[in-house]
Amino acid sequence: MKKIHLLLLKSFIRPFIVTLLIVMFVLLMLFLFKYIDDLIGKGFQWYIILELMMYNSATNVAMALPLSVLLSSIMTYGALGENYELVAIKSAGISLRRAMYPMIVVVVILSIAAFAFSDYMLPVANLKYYSLLYDARKQKSADLLPENIFTNRFPGYTIRVKRKDADGQTLHDIMIYSKGKLEVNQVVTFAKSGLMYRTKDDLFLVLKLKDGVRYEEDAAKEGGYNPRQTFRRFRFKETEQKFDLGEFKMKRTDENEFRNASMMMNLRQLQHYIDSTGKTVDSNANFNYKLIVPYFKYTSVPEKSSVIKKPIPADSIKATNISDKINSLNNALSEVHQVQDLLRGRADVHKETTKSIRRYIMEYQKKFTLGAACIVLFLIGAPLGAIIRKGGLGLPVVVSVVFFLIYYIIGTIGEKSAKEGDLSPLVGAWISIAVLFPIGLFLSYKAATDSTLFDMEMYKRFFKRFKLRKTKPA
Structure with a gap:
């Protein structure tokens, strides 16, 4: 049993490291293509560019790690199925679930490490990366005297x-x-x-x-x-x-100016910000109520009135003539406008504050979703590899990219909807995990029961029988 576990671990760790390095390299190239105009021709020292690339690679772990787990798990179990090693394992009386136990333990440890990384190291990497990138983009070009252009880069x-x-x-x-x-x-x-x-x-x-x-x-x-x-x-x-x-000369901005951003905080700092800002919102709501209470004149009712149960509407005010009614309505409309002007600025502040709270709650939840995504994508990748029985970088890459795009698109839509207030931040952070987890359980069941889910010959035979039934005379 231990030899089988070692075989599975060796088969998984090697493609995992390779795919992680490949994905990190691709994401690093995307970063360079995006900011190439802001970095080239400004006379940076070589270590500034290297430092920026290093911090960018650390920030890309949140995207590269789940994709690497998915791709390497498909490659591992696909190669085992292609070489009939899974058949040999099952013939020895070991089910696929038992064969997956050591891999599940490794992925759980990897998820815990991903959580620790996102809580302790990722905020520091984000702080270093975005502050350095801000200074690099703000740096003037090293082409001091361009041809045929009047330049005033030197003061005076x-x-x-x-x-x-x-x-x-x-x-x-x-x-x-x-x-x-x-x-x-x-x-x-x-x-x-x-x-x-x-x-x-x-x-x-x-x-x-x-x-x-x-x-x-x-x-x-x-x-x-x-x-x-x-x-x-x-x-x-x-x-x-x-x-x-x-x-x-490149001048570094004080990093403390960036520390209030949600990506630069750990769990303790995020929770402190959410609690303190929530108390501020509640106190502002109470203060807003005190501001508008003096304007409640035409519909004011004592709190414990045994006679009047509802406020008196303005149109039921008894007046001697029509001009008095018009004056009372105009006064009421004027005071409504005053209340609106009074609360308009405070309403904007309240909207921005609540949006900031949702953004910080999303960042709080993303500390946990990174580890959960590794587990869920492994539950999808390992059964898929056992079902399709293809190793290498061909079909596994296509299948893994499709499922990762589903995970990424759903997560992005949920995150944006939560930040805009259309969804709860908790739902927006976990919606991609909630969608893919049942798919992982379904694929695990199909792989354990030796399902021919991706056998094209089975579908061809099915449609062939269906066509024969339709063409068969009654």
Whole structure:
């Protein structure tokens, strides 16, 4: 019995590791394709890109792990069925359920590890990833002087370079506008050619200009109302100008600014936020009631009135003439509008707060659904592999992708509906598990009873008999 368990474990662990690495690589490539424009050409150090890829891989575990469990379980039991090893196991008196016990134990341990990862490590990875990605996308391009464009990336300067050589450092037809004390372009420099390079400490960009002229405008020395009364012109064979590169250094945002997001919290922090925000919503509702109580004038009734059981409607107010009734109705309408104006802003705040609570409840439940998804998808993958009896990366990949898409689409729809308030957050988080769990039990039953659920020959014989019955004369 132990040898069979070891055989199953070895058959499962190898494809699981391979499929997990493949899925993580595919998701990492999707990340690079999505943000390639925000990362390339900004002069990042190699370790910044590597760090970003590492954090992104950690955040992709929530999607890659269930898919890897599903695909590897189909491949494992499909290969065993294809090589008639399952037949040998059953002939030895061991049922499929008993043969699945060690795998179930492994998947349960894996689910517990997935829960621990989502509660302890995933919030930290999300915090590091999204804060670093935010700073990377905000970083200015490293192409400091593009061709034939007036750029003002250096504060106080507007520079245009008409043409650059293939080395990217030799410049031609350079024009530099620099602002003076009055924040206007008071100095203009023209140069036929130039050389661009950075200092060794990478703090300044140096432009070595050749064969040019500089025009300056300034106020008169004796003082005067015209700020451009003095004009000077300088010709030069060679000169240098330095530009500060401090604005182009990557500046990290304080990570504490991102800690209030739901993805950056563990279970304890999420529960604290949900409880505190729920108390705030209740206190705001009580305060709103106190705000509108003074406007209840025309339909106010004592709390313990033995005579009047219902509020008196406004149209039953007795008035001597029609003008008094119109005045009373206009006053009532005016006060209704005042109440609406009073509560409109508070209603918007209440709507956003309740939406935030639903989002945090969804994130709380997703800590548990990750482990549950691994178990449910294993219950689907193992029986499917035993039924279809195909190993490798052919049919198992197609079947696993179909079931994973069903799981992902249902989960996404449930999550969005819960965040919008159309579904309970509890239902929205668990709806995909609730839909796929009966399918897993059904497939497990079919696999245990040696069902020919995916045998195409059986369906061909069935339809052939059905056609013969229809064509048979009465």
